[in-house]
Amino acid sequence: xxxxxxxxxxxxxxxxxxxxxAAAVTPVASTKLKVxxxxxxxxxxxxxxxxxxxxxxxIIPEGTDSRTFEPAPSTAALFATADVVFVNGLHLEExxxxxxxxxxxxxxxxxxxxxxxxxxxxxxxxxxxxxxxATPTRTCG
Numbered sequence: 044x045x046x047x048x049x050x051x052x053x054x055x056x057x058x059x060x061x062x063x064x065a066a067a068v069t070p071v072a073s074t075k076l077k078v079x080x081x082x083x084x085x086x087x088x089x090x091x092x093x094x095x096x097x098x099x100x101x102i103i104p105e106g107t108d109s110r111t112f113e114p115a116p117s118t119a120a121l122f123a124t125a126d127v128v129f130v131n132g133l134h135l136e137e138x139x140x141x142x143x144x145x146x147x148x149x150x151x152x153x154x155x156x157x158x159x160x161x162x163x164x165x166x167x168x169x170x171x172x173x174x175x176x177a178t179p180t181r182t183c184g
Contacts (some may be wrong), residue, residue, distance in 0.1 A: 079125040079143070081111050083138045085156060089129055100125075102139055105135040109136040132157045 075098040080086040086101035093099060097117045100121060103112050109131070122128060122143045132155040143153055 077124055077126045078119060078129065079127075080129045081139050082120050082131055084127050085131060105134060109139075111138065112136060114139050118142060119146040123148055126151050128153045130155055 054141060055115070066146075075096060076098045078089055078099045080089050080099065080101050082103050083101055083105040086099065088129055089097070100122070102114060102118060103109050119142055123146045125143075128143045128147065128151070130136060130143065130153060138144070140153070140155075147153065
């Protein structure tokens with residue numbers, strides 16, 4: 044009987060140490076990055092990059108003119124929870140960008156895409172290519 048008691052105490056100590064260590068090693072729950080985008084082409088690009096690693100919400104529905112779109116007041120709450128907001132940088136959705144900037148949480152960012160316009164192609168040098176008919180350099184078969 045005494046041998047059973049002598050084994051019981053070390054087993055209890057080991058069990059207590061094991062549960063104390065297990066509590067200290069509990070994994071942190073992984074959270075997805077909350078991403079908000081404006082127009083659907085940007086939403087599509089961000090989805091293709093982030094996939095299931097992000098929680099993605101697009102604001103402006105596909106087929107809607109972003110220049111005339113007025114975001115609902117409830118959109119402000121969505122911006123307040125976002126970690127990052129992607130907007131078009133050509134000033135096409137200014138009301139949405141301004142709403143995002145006014146409601147962004149601390150530490151979150153607004154990423155402005157295409158903030159500079161592409162230079163126009165000089166058509167005087169490229170017109171000579173359009174004036175010639177296309178001729179194949181190699182034929183198959």
